[in-house]
Every structure is written in structure tokens, then in C-alpha cells.
Amino acid sequence: MTPPLARPGLLRVLLGAGKDRPGLAEGPVVVGADGSAGAARAVLWAAQEAALRHQPLHILCAVDLDLAEHLSDETARRVREAAHSLLAEAEAAASERATGLTVTTEVGREPVVDSLLQAASAVPHDTDTAVTIVVGSQGMGGLSAMLLGSVALTRAGPARCPVVVVRGTERPSSGAVVVGVRDEGDRGAVRFAGETARRRKASLRLLSAWTRIRYAGSEAPTADTVRGDVEAKAAASTRVLGSVQAEFPDLEVTEEVVKVPSTAGALVEASLNADLVVLGARRPRHHLGRSLGPVTHAVLQHAHCPVAVVPRG
Structure with missing residues (x-):
């Protein structure tokens, strides 16, 4: 077979x-x-x-x-x-x-x-x-x-x-669903995560991470450039937070915008205390056809709990 x-x-x-x-x-x-x-x-x-x-x-x-x-x-x-x-x-x-x-x-x-x-x-x-x-x-x-x-x-x-x-082994529920948020294109993933958390009577954690690795290979960014990128990411996360709070008013929702060495590493660490990690499927630039991005690949390989991959809007 x-x-x-x-x-x-x-x-x-x-x-x-x-x-x-x-x-x-x-x-x-x-x-x-x-x-x-x-x-x-x-x-x-x-x-x-x-x-x-x-x-x-x-x-x-x-x-x-x-x-x-x-x-x-x-x-x-x-x-x-x-x-x-x-x-x-x-x-x-x-x-x-x-x-x-x-x-x-x-x-x-x-x-x-x-x-x-x-x-x-x-x-x-x-x-x-x-x-x-x-x-x-x-x-x-x-x-x-x-x-x-x-x-x-x-x-x-x-x-x-x-x-x-x-992924992972069966374990007692942590009562939490984690969703990675890059920008407002992840609204579909956040909605999926919100629906899942609501059904499971769990809390929802929006995790938005940034790292200086994204600037590798380019001219050294100015402090204003980095600050602007972080502020833009935080603003996008806040807008997504407002959207999910409006749709799921009874759901406990938190958001974090964190500086980390590795975005995938932050999500894998978060999976230790989650029932599900939700990611938006991203199509990398300069690729023919469809391929999952490196963060999604890494989380799928190392997460400690199930991982949902949801189409980005």
C-alpha cells in the first residue's frame, strides 16, 4: 500500500x-x-x-x-x-x-x-x-x-x-492558542485562531516578532528605519487585535510585539505552552509556484504542539 x-x-x-x-x-x-x-x-x-x-x-x-x-x-x-x-x-x-x-x-x-x-x-x-x-x-x-x-x-x-x-505528544490542555502575526494579511489566520480558541474556551495570544536578521545583506539601517519598522509592525498587530476583539468580544486576547533572534524560535518556544500554533501561509518573493516560507518550515519541524497553516488574505 x-x-x-x-x-x-x-x-x-x-x-x-x-x-x-x-x-x-x-x-x-x-x-x-x-x-x-x-x-x-x-x-x-x-x-x-x-x-x-x-x-x-x-x-x-x-x-x-x-x-x-x-x-x-x-x-x-x-x-x-x-x-x-x-x-x-x-x-x-x-x-x-x-x-x-x-x-x-x-x-x-x-x-x-x-x-x-x-x-x-x-x-x-x-x-x-x-x-x-x-x-x-x-x-x-x-x-x-x-x-x-x-x-x-x-x-x-x-x-x-x-x-x-x-505534532508533539498528547498532553493536558494549556488553555491557549497562539497565532503569529506579521501584518494585516494574517487576518484570516487570526480569525481561524479566534474561532478555535472560542470553541476550546481558551485564550488567544497574538505574537508579532521582529529581528535584525531581516536587514542582513543590506546597508546598515538607521535607528529611525528600525524604529519605523517596529512601530509599523506594532500598529498592524494592534489593528488586528482590535478586529479580533470586535468579532470575539468574550475571548481573552493578548498581544506581544517582541524583539527576538529568531521569529521561528519565538513561535516554537510559544508552542510549549499552547494547544495550537496558527500561521498564515506566505508565498516568498522570487519563487515560482508556491513554497512555504522559512519560518513556517521551521515551526512545522520543531513545534511542540499541532500547527495550523492558514491561507493569507
Whole structure:
């Protein structure tokens, strides 16, 4: 069986799924299962999230029989049976985690990317909600390495579908959701984080970091230049803060604008005391196709809790 989470560029492709609703976190949840420990944790996280949303959970195991065209009929049958058995176990685990949850399963016959995209587009949901896709950080094919691949993605359109990568181990809730804020283009990520925090009765922490590394390779900036950049970042963070406070008046929201050696390092440190870290998907300049920025790459590799990557507005 082809590991369903073992194709290069999966996260970048998945971010191209869905409709133009990047900030919404209220729709059904689709999760990939492959029998690995990482995917098992992803199924449990997805089950809890779907239950909190009062939405169904769809579990997918991609077989990709196109690659198995030279297998005998008997071997192909056994592959399908193994996939169904894996799905039955995942469904039982999800139902045990969230009693009363509506769970559907599917054996995808296409490569994992195509299967997950098809599943996300086929799951019934209201037009004012968006499907969220959940994957484990380490599948049978090594998802971590896959996520950090540098292959340029040229066939996906603008990012539209939130994707959660379940990292870390299960632990008691910290009661906090952290969202990285660069500028007002991250409103979608902040809204996703706000909705998640509201459902989980958690606080929301807006973290905006700046570092002198951004000036490397250029002429030494003047103090006024640095001060102006910091003030602009603080002003943008404050405007985003006002927006989220207006939309979620009962939510406890804090903001921090900090000077740090590494933005990614600050977010990874914040993940130690968070139930979820939310990042806006950024398309770096001078890149063909779509690639995740270095901060997102680093957080996906080192965070201590699940990480949600949400399309930027």
C-alpha cells in the first residue's frame, strides 16, 4: 500500500484546496490515516476538533492502485482489505474519543494528494464554512521530510484550505492558542485562531516578532528605519487585535510585539505552552509556484504542539 502521506509537496498542494474562505474554521474535518503512530494522533485530534465544531469527520486512507497496476488481483484485494481494516480501527478510535461523532471513511484510489483534495471538495458543507484537512507529522513515508521539501509547486492555485499538522505528544490542555502575526494579511489566520480558541474556551495570544536578521545583506539601517519598522509592525498587530476583539468580544486576547533572534524560535518556544500554533501561509518573493516560507518550515519541524497553516488574505 502506498503510504498516504508520503508525497513531496503535500502541504503546499493541500493549501490550494477549498473555496476562498481562508479564515473560516467551522466546516467538516478530513484526516489522513496510514496506520502510523503520527497518523493515529492526527485522527484523535481531528475527532476532537470535529466534535467541538459539531461537524462530521471524514477519514481517508489512500491506496493509489494506479501504482499497483502490475499486482495480481489477489494482492490488490489484500491491499484494499488492509486499507478497510485500517479505516475501521481509525473510526473506532475516533468514535471512542468523541462520543456521538458522525464518522465516514474512504479508501482513496488516487495518489494521496489527489485523494485528499477530492475528499475535501466532496464532503458536504455549508457555503459559509471551510473544510479543514488534518495530517500527522510523521507518517509511514516520513511526512516531516516531505513538508520541508523544496520542489516548486506550479500547478496549485492560490492557497485556500487550512491544514493542521499534528505534532508533539498528547498532553493536558494549556488553555491557549497562539497565532503569529506579521501584518494585516494574517487576518484570516487570526480569525481561524479566534474561532478555535472560542470553541476550546481558551485564550488567544497574538505574537508579532521582529529581528535584525531581516536587514542582513543590506546597508546598515538607521535607528529611525528600525524604529519605523517596529512601530509599523506594532500598529498592524494592534489593528488586528482590535478586529479580533470586535468579532470575539468574550475571548481573552493578548498581544506581544517582541524583539527576538529568531521569529521561528519565538513561535516554537510559544508552542510549549499552547494547544495550537496558527500561521498564515506566505508565498516568498522570487519563487515560482508556491513554497512555504522559512519560518513556517521551521515551526512545522520543531513545534511542540499541532500547527495550523492558514491561507493569507
